[in-house]
Amino acid sequence: MAEATARGMGEWTLGALVDLVFRILRDELLSVGPEFTPRSSLVESGLDSLAVTQLLLAIEERTGVWLDESLLTPENLASAETLAACVHEQLRRAG
Amino acid sequence: MSSSAAPADLPLTGGDCFLRAFDAEARAWHHASHCSQLVLRLGPGFDAAAFRTVLSEAVRANPIVRAPIVRPWGVAPPVYRLARAERCAPPRVLVHEAAAPPPATDGRPLPEVFFARLNEVMSLRRGELLRFDVVRWEDGRSDLAMTWAHMLCDGSGSERFVSWLERCHRGERRPDDLTPDEAFGAAETAGDGLPEATWRERGRLATLWQARMKALGEPPPRSLAGPRRRLRQRLRYTLDTLGPDETVRVVTRAREQAGFLTPVLFYLAAAIRAHDAVFRKRGLEAASYVVPLPVNLRPRGHAKGALFRSHVSILWFQVRPEQAQDLAGLVGALKEQRLASIKAGLVEHGAVAMDLARYAPKRFYAWMARQMLHGEAGSCFFAFTNDFLPDATSFFGAPIENGFHAPAVMPSPGSGAIMSLREGRLNFTHVYQEGVLADDERALLRERLLADLRGG
Numbered sequence: 001m002a003e004a005t006a007r008g009m010g011e012w013t014l015g016a017l018v019d020l021v022f023r024i025l026r027d028e029l030l031s032v033g034p035e036f037t038p039r040s041s042l043v044e045s046g047l048d049s050l051a052v053t054q055l056l057l058a059i060e061e062r063t064g065v066w067l068d069e070s071l072l073t074p075e076n077l078a079s080a081e082t083l084a085a086c087v088h089e090q091l092r093r094a095g
Numbered sequence: 096m097s098s099s100a101a102p103a104d105l106p107l108t109g110g111d112c113f114l115r116a117f118d119a120e121a122r123a124w125h126h127a128s129h130c131s132q133l134v135l136r137l138g139p140g141f142d143a144a145a146f147r148t149v150l151s152e153a154v155r156a157n158p159i160v161r162a163p164i165v166r167p168w169g170v171a172p173p174v175y176r177l178a179r180a181e182r183c184a185p186p187r188v189l190v191h192e193a194a195a196p197p198p199a200t201d202g203r204p205l206p207e208v209f210f211a212r213l214n215e216v217m218s219l220r221r222g223e224l225l226r227f228d229v230v231r232w233e234d235g236r237s238d239l240a241m242t243w244a245h246m247l248c249d250g251s252g253s254e255r256f257v258s259w260l261e262r263c264h265r266g267e268r269r270p271d272d273l274t275p276d277e278a279f280g281a282a283e284t285a286g287d288g289l290p291e292a293t294w295r296e297r298g299r300l301a302t303l304w305q306a307r308m309k310a311l312g313e314p315p316p317r318s319l320a321g322p323r324r325r326l327r328q329r330l331r332y333t334l335d336t337l338g339p340d341e342t343v344r345v346v347t348r349a350r351e352q353a354g355f356l357t358p359v360l361f362y363l364a365a366a367i368r369a370h371d372a373v374f375r376k377r378g379l380e381a382a383s384y385v386v387p388l389p390v391n392l393r394p395r396g397h398a399k400g401a402l403f404r405s406h407v408s409i410l411w412f413q414v415r416p417e418q419a420q421d422l423a424g425l426v427g428a429l430k431e432q433r434l435a436s437i438k439a440g441l442v443e444h445g446a447v448a449m450d451l452a453r454y455a456p457k458r459f460y461a462w463m464a465r466q467m468l469h470g471e472a473g474s475c476f477f478a479f480t481n482d483f484l485p486d487a488t489s490f491f492g493a494p495i496e497n498g499f500h501a502p503a504v505m506p507s508p509g510s511g512a513i514m515s516l517r518e519g520r521l522n523f524t525h526v527y528q529e530g531v532l533a534d535d536e537r538a539l540l541r542e543r544l545l546a547d548l549r550g551g
Binding site for chain 1: 354355356357359390391393433434437438442
């Protein structure tokens with residue numbers, strides 16, 4: 001919740017979102033080693049439907065944005081970077 | 096480094112103990128073990144001698160597959176006593192000769208010996224955890240069943256084990272090359288996927304989960320078998336395999352109805368509706384249906400590629416019979432429940448509760464579930480395990496023509512739908528307790544389920 005209270009919806013930069021998504025995945029949801037980067041394939045890193053849902057809940061908690069299911073395409077879920085870009089776009093539209 | 100480098104005792108996970116509770120119930124009430132079965136339908140060329148050789152080397156290097164399960168001092172959480180595994184007999188491999196089958200693979204009968212094996216008792220204290228049966232048909236093709244005490248590995252682990260044996264046969268791996276982490280997840284962590292928390296916090300989370308279970312009992316759920324009663328376990332199963340084109344249509348339909356991420360809810364809805372159809376045919380009024388959905392914890396725990404031990408939690412769904420009347424509406428309701436359950440942390444709470452149950456008497460978990468659910472353990476069993484052995488096309492020299500899971504279903508609820516995909520074809524296994532469903536009811540269940548899958 002710290003980020004959500006510290007930032008308004010429009011104050012998230014793409015870089016900050018990439019870092020946020022990357023850290024949630026690395027530290028909370030996936031069992032990955034140092035080779036995991038913001039550009040790593042999420043599916044190959046063990047992302048499954050449960051982890052995606054938990055990730056969406058964590059993103060909503062920290063940014064206030066809930067990603068609609070229609071946005072959960074293989075392209076958007078390719079890496080932490082692509083997912084963060086999708087969240088960024090939603091924030092931009094909401095802002 | 097082989098997993099023999101592991102400690103003398105290896106704790107069972109919370110998921111193992113969950114399954115062990117139902118194993119204890121099956122022994123006490125149904126004269127059977129709680130096993131699971133993986134079946135490979137093979138073309139010609141299966142090399143039984145090579146299989147025995149690789150398996151015996153794998154068993155020597157991985158004592159867990161024949162380690163007695165004991166509770167130290169009678170009160171501590173149960174463990175695999177790896178140090179005593181050598182005193183136990185290795186897993187049995189029996190080859191049965193059969194008459195020639197019909198020419199088409201899908202028309203090949205399922206061997207009776209496979210059903211019998213699912214209903215036997217395994218001695219956990221003697222390390223009887225794993226058995227193999229090979230039925231060799233006159234035309235050279237074979238069917239292979241791996242039957243195991245379900246706590247030894249979950250469905251995903253069983254596929255990893257079989258796949259690893261094949262890779263050993265091909266020389267890509269060695270029977271003694273599994274690290275302890277690869278064999279059974281992090282050895283020091285009994286309950287994979289658990290949040291780091293104090294005992295008090297764990298108690299609080301388990302209490303939340305218990306409250307959820309209690310809520311599932313109101314209104315009282317019902318299964319086709321009715322509440323648990325004493326009877327001998329006599330499980331059988333049937334297999335339906337859809338063609339490739341039809342499977343593409345079903346998979347597309349599942350994604351359209353339930354979403355790219357959760358097509359499993361489409362299959363679950365179809366399974367619930369199929370059972371509901373039998374309820375209605377009987378004129379039975381169930382107040383609610385409650386169905387468990389196993390959730391793989393591997394990506395979140397320390398057991399990413401683990402073969403052995405169970406690395407699962409469970410999501411529970413509750414459906415009113417009127418919700419089962421509309422497939423799309425039911426899928427929507429299941430999606431809402433799934434999201435709410437995950438949001439409430441019930442996957443983690445369930446894992447914590449299972450972990451705490453390791454300290455309880457072995458039948459505690461099953462007893463508690465039956466208490467909460469008015470003698471039931473769910474209205475039916477369901478599992479969808481995605482792609483079956485996606486990386487394997489052959490097994491010890493024989494092409495894999497098909498493969499599927501057939502886990503034991505407790506005589507109450509007495510019926511379960513298990514689905515998976517093998518090389519672009521959908522397999523539906525209906526596991527049932529003999530006597531729970533009349534022939535016409537089984538036909539209705541199958542017909543309704545396949546109709547929902549196919550649509551139109």
